[in-house]
Amino acid sequence: MRTLIKRLALITPAFAIAAGTGGAGQANTGNDDPHSRALALSVVESGDRVEIELIAHSDVAQQVQYEIELIGNSKARHNGDTRIPAGNRQVLSRLVTNVSDTWCATVAVVEGNGATYTLTAGDCS
DSSP: OHHHHHHHTTTOHHHHHHHTSSOOOOOOBSOOOGGGOSEEEEEEEETTEEEEEEEEOBSSOEEEEEEEEEESSSEEEEEEEEEEOBTOOEEEEEEEEEOSSOOEEEEEEEETTSOEEEEEEESOO
8 A cells, every 4th residue: 555655646746745755845935835846756665675756747837956865775866957848747867776774865946936845755854
């Protein structure tokens, strides 16, 4: 069941928040509604492996900046500054790591309208 909920996180950030996998994070300006956010996390856990995707899906074309970090048995980082088109779902980044017990993914986002927020997944404290 947990895997099903995490896979539903692909569809909408609201499922990710309810499942604890795509974290609501901190909205510093503006964008408090997860449905209106341009970026969301998709998480798939399989055995000792975690794969996260940063998904763009915005109602308006806009510039977004992001810093993504995945910590498990190793640490992976990716920064981006890209223009996303309106209405098109696309994968901006995909990170995979092996994990033993705990892992943490964080994404700091700045949208074109100035809205900032942090997406989290996993065991981030």
